[in-house]
Each structure stands twice: as structure tokens, then as C-alpha cells.
Amino acid sequence: MSKKIPxxxxxxxxxxxxxxxEYCRRPEVDSFIRYQSDHIISRKHGGRTELSxxxxxxxxxxxxxxxxxxxxxxxxxxxxRLFHPRKDNWFDHFEVxxxxxxxxxxxxxxxxxxxxxxxxxxxxxxxxxxxAGLFP
Ligand SMILES: [Zn+2]
Numbered sequence: 001m002s003k004k005i006p007x008x009x010x011x012x013x014x015x016x017x018x019x020x021x022e023y024c025r026r027p028e029v030d031s032f033i034r035y036q037s038d039h040i041i042s043r044k045h046g047g048r049t050e051l052s053x054x055x056x057x058x059x060x061x062x063x064x065x066x067x068x069x070x071x072x073x074x075x076x077x078x079x080x081r082l083f084h085p086r087k088d089n090w091f092d093h094f095e096v097x098x099x100x101x102x103x104x105x106x107x108x109x110x111x112x113x114x115x116x117x118x119x120x121x122x123x124x125x126x127x128x129x130x131x132a133g134l135f136p
Contacts, residue, residue, distance in 0.1 A: 005037045005049055013037045017056035022085035023065070024101070024117050025136050026058050030129065033059050040084055042067035055085040060122070064115045071114045073106065080110035096136050099127035 014035065019028040021035060028035045038057040041047030044067045057065070070081045083093055093108035094101050101117045103109040112118055129135035 005054070009049070009051065009054070010037045012051060013054045014056050016051075017085075020056065021058035021061055022055040022090075023057055023061040023083065023111065023115055024122070025090065026126075026129070027134050028056075028058070030132075030134060031058065035059070036062045038062045038065065039067075040086060041069065045069060052086055061115045061117075068114060071110045073109055073113065080106045082114060083107055083111040096126070096130075099123045099130060101126075 014028070014037075019035070020026065021028070036057055036059060037054045038061075039047045039049065040053050040055050043049070047053045065082070068082065070079045072078065073080055083090070088107065093105045093111070094103060096102070100123050101108075101112055103112055116122070126135055
């Protein structure tokens with residue numbers, strides 16, 4: 001999805017994010033895999049390749065999000081939009097408790113669910129990052 005994003009723009013997105021995934025906040029510095037520029041609103045839905053629609057993402061979040069913009073929470077008919085890194089403040093929607101990302105809002109809950117932010121491997125890795133002073 002991100003192959004057509006110019007390198008200079010990708011770099012600008014990464015610098016703005018402080019080289020950290022804008023969904024799970026995992027730092028890129030500790031990763032073996034290069035992070036990607038995600039279209040927050042995918043091109044499929046009319047999103048443009050411009051700074052205001054791009055987020056720096058780890059491959060796990062980017063792959064889990066795909067072109068999705070929202071999801072439905074358990075037992076609800078209501079469509080809940082995902083966290084929007086350009087419009088939302090991460091700490092308004094999430095908090096971290098012993099490596100687990102807890103939601104403060106439905107948007108946070110929807111994002112945790114769809115992006116699988118609390119898969120056990122991700123929680124364990126986060127505990128290590130917290131111990132190393134690299135998270136959140
Ligand atoms: Zn991530």
C-alpha cells in the first residue's frame with residue numbers, strides 16, 4: 001500500500017511521529033523491520049497521499065488495519081470509527097497498564113480490537129520495552 005509514497009514524505013511522517021508507531025506507540029528504534037507510512041483514510045476510501053492523511057506505523061498495526069476505518073464492538077450494532085492519529089490524542093483514548101493497552105473510549109476499544117493491540121506477544125514485548133524505558 002505504501003510503495004508509492006515518496007521517500008521524503010515517508011521521512012517527514014516518521015520524524016513527526018518521533019519514529020514511533022502512531023497506533024501502538026511501539027518505538028521503531030528497537031525494531032528489526034522498517035516501519036511504514038499508513039494511509040489513515042485508505043486510498044480505496046478516497047484518502048490522499050499527503051502528510052495530513054499519513055501515519056507512521058509498525059507492520060503489525062498496518063497489516064491489521066488494512067483499509068479499515070471502523071469496526072463493530074461486541075453485541076452492538078453501532079459502527080465505531082478507529083483512532084485517527086491526526087485528529088485524536090493517543091492518551092485521550094488509551095492508557096497502559098502493565099504492558100496492556102487499556103481503552104478509555106469506544107474509539108480506543110474499537111482500535112485495540114481491530115489492530116490486535118493486546119495480543120499476548122505484544123503485551124510481553126511492551127513489558128520489556130517499559131522495563132527498558134522505551135515505552136510508552
Ligand atoms: Zn503499531
